[in-house]
Ligand SMILES: [Zn+2]
């Protein structure tokens with residue numbers, strides 16, 4: 001059954017990539033996925049069992065890819081939770097998640113940026129406490145099975161919902177919608193980033209996005225962002241990826257456009273992506289840029305499972 005589903009997914013991806021003229025790119029990516037499937041999963045260096053800390057103002061724990069457990073005072077949220085061993089049943093996890101879902105004993109919000117397999121993952125959602133309210137982009141609720149969460153909210157870009165003093169605002173991203181490829185056109189609003197504000201602290205979670213010279217300046221004008229979680233991969237092939245995914249250089253342009261104080265990179269190291277020459281390529285480019293731009297104090301590269309507390 002699993003292999004039939006995987007085959008259907010594969011066929012859908014082939015159809016979509018052929019339609020968009022990306023078939024040679026597809027076969028290069030598949031080559032990496034097939035060769036990578038034999039690689040042993042790296043253990044996470046950190047795997048704390050009590051991630052929720054009484055009295056903390058802000059803490060950020062990188063679970064891997066775009067999944068972060070974030071605590072702002074008494075509120076706990078998770079972004080694009082993925083704990084599974086593969087996504088879309090073809091892209092295998094390369095490093096263990098930096099946290100077990102069972103260690104999350106309190107959860108207020110689940111923030112989902114878009115519907116792609118590496119961001120909306122049903123088994124991972126099902127492993128979380130159902131006390132949380134789920135936030136999705138427009139059209140996202142239809143893709144969410146009935147898992148028993150307290151509440152499901154869809155947000156259009158620039159729209160906010162306030163709950164328990166936390167204001168969550170969806171903001172535009174430059175990516176593509178849908179989940180299965182063929183539905184990208186009908187779900188062309190189903191991808192966003194989010195700004196989360198609570199007790200004077202403002203965090204920006206970009207989701208998946210390419211660079212845009214106006215968009216992030218506009219977000220920066222509307223919000224005073226302390227911490228920006230920004231994607232740095234996949235990098236290659238740049239001609240194709242740059243439309244929908246920032247590399248390190250572009251992520252740092254977003255960081256500057258936002259006027260944010262601190263950046264934490266995401267969307268790398270966890271799954272095989274694009275045709276990057278190695279799994280550390282995106283991070284290597286970021287480290288070069290940090291050095292060139294003297295950003296050592298402002299860009300924090302977390303290890304998988306590492307938790308950073310902010311004063
Ligand atoms: Zn995506």
Ligand SMILES: [Zn+2]
Nearest residue numbers: 116118119208
């Ligand atoms: Zn993604």
